[in-house]
Amino acid sequence: xxxxxxxxxxxxxxxxxxxxxxxxxxxxxxxxxxxxxxxxxxxxxxxxxxxxxxxxxxxxxxxxxxxxxxxxxxxxxxxxxxxxxxxxxxxxxxxxxxxxxxxxxxxxxxxxxxxxxxxxxxxx
Numbered sequence: 679x680x681x682x683x684x685x686x687x688x689x690x691x692x693x694x695x696x697x698x699x700x701x702x703x704x705x706x707x708x709x710x711x712x713x714x715x716x717x718x719x720x721x722x723x724x725x726x727x728x729x730x731x732x733x734x735x736x737x738x739x740x741x742x743x744x745x746x747x748x749x750x751x752x753x754x755x756x757x758x759x760x761x762x763x764x765x766x767x768x769x770x771x772x773x774x775x776x777x778x779x780x781x782x783x784x785x786x787x788x789x790x791x792x793x794x795x796x797x798x799x800x801x802x
Contacts (some may be wrong), residue, residue, distance in 0.1 A: 680705040680791045682774050687796035690764055694800070698759040700774035706799055707776060708730050711783045712757045714748065716770035716798075723773070728783045729757060737783070764800045771795040 686698040700712065714726040721786040727738040729748045736748050757774060775789035782788055 679682060679712075679793075680707060680776050682776065682793035684772060684774055684796040685792040687772065687798045689799045689801065692765055693712050694764050695760070695762040696764060696798060697761070698772055698774075698796060698798070700757040700759075700778065702755045702757070702776070707755060708778040710781055711781070712748075713775045713777060713783050713789065714759050714772060715775065715786065716768075716772045716794075718767075718770040721770075725784050726772070727761070729771060730779070736774050761798075764798075766800050766802050769798060769800050771797050 680702055681704045682705050683701045684698060690696055708731050711728050713728040715723050716726050717723040725739050726742055727746055727748045729736045729750055731750060734750055745763050750757045771796045774793045776791045777783050777788045
């Protein structure tokens with residue numbers, strides 16, 4: 679079993695930067711795709727981006743390309759979501775999840791583990 683814990687959220691102003699962390703424990707993550715999702719009040723959870731752990735290649739939603747960067751630290755078993763040029767529409771609870779290689783990482787149903795989420799609020 680893999681346990682995920684997000685951290686790093688908070689209240690920031692538009693244009694600021696913020697780095698979220700997703701710490702994994704309880705099992706290896708080298709054969710997983712680590713995905714980031716977000717959910718704003720009243721909205722469905724949406725895909726933000728993902729990283730293939732072994733080779734650290736990444737994929738992003740079009741709306742986040744150029745602003746968000748996903749990376750990982752093998753020694754710390756931690757995935758990061760670096761966010762820059764934040765906008766009020768980025769306000770949401772951000773979640774990380776783990777899905778095995780070979781699955782569709784865009785589908786929430788394929789994820790076997792989720793963190794509890796961390797709140798990001800961007801003011802105007």
